[in-house]
Amino acid sequence: MKHLCIFLITLILFSGCSRKLPTTSAAELKKQRKQNSRKKSSLKKSSSPTKKSSKLNSLYSQYHAWKGTPYQYGGLSLKGVDCSGFVLSAYKKVYGIQLPRSTKDQVKKGRIVYKYELQTGDLLFFKTGWNVRHVGIYLENGKFMHASDSKGVCISSINNPYWKKHYWQTRRLF
Numbered sequence: 001m002k003h004l005c006i007f008l009i010t011l012i013l014f015s016g017c018s019r020k021l022p023t024t025s026a027a028e029l030k031k032q033r034k035q036n037s038r039k040k041s042s043l044k045k046s047s048s049p050t051k052k053s054s055k056l057n058s059l060y061s062q063y064h065a066w067k068g069t070p071y072q073y074g075g076l077s078l079k080g081v082d083c084s085g086f087v088l089s090a091y092k093k094v095y096g097i098q099l100p101r102s103t104k105d106q107v108k109k110g111r112i113v114y115k116y117e118l119q120t121g122d123l124l125f126f127k128t129g130w131n132v133r134h135v136g137i138y139l140e141n142g143k144f145m146h147a148s149d150s151k152g153v154c155i156s157s158i159n160n161p162y163w164k165k166h167y168w169q170t171r172r173l174f
Helices: 002-013 026-041 049-066 083-095 161-166
Strands: 111-113 123-129 132-140 143-148 152-157 167-172
Touching: 049 083, 049 132, 049 143, 049 152, 083 132, 083 143, 123 161, 161 167
Parallel strands: none
Antiparallel strands: 111 167, 123 132, 123 167, 132 143, 143 152
16 A cells, blocks of 8 residues: 555656646657648648747736746646646737646647757647657747746757757647
8 A cells, every 4th residue: 555655645746737648649740740741742831920029029918927936736727827828828828818827738640840940939848758648839940938847937959959859749730
């Protein structure tokens, strides 16, 4: 019984932002990659530089409003927030888009884009553990904002060895 309690406590501590996440099938990923490669050659910027910088400024404003907010699993306020809650709040404020509450459901939205196609506002997903997923919002120049369990709401680089190792996929909702 003692071992079972220790196991359950350990499992809870390492569960992170979301619970079990269904995997995208290889066939679906292949289909999406094929569609993306077709679009790659005819890729056009969907927004003007002014509109892009306006959204980027709005994202930075959200970051400054939340900066340093401690990580709290299930939290959704300036007293504490988790990664999916922070992304949900920032997306609603900046884009007017209502996202699902969990990382597990957020990863099902939008379409997959290649890492080299990153644009401001894209959602970055990471596999940080056996059953743990993490999400952040891409800003610019390899930087993304997120709610880190060690630093709270912060900006990190996708080129940081930790994030580079755990990168999973990018989703674009617009």
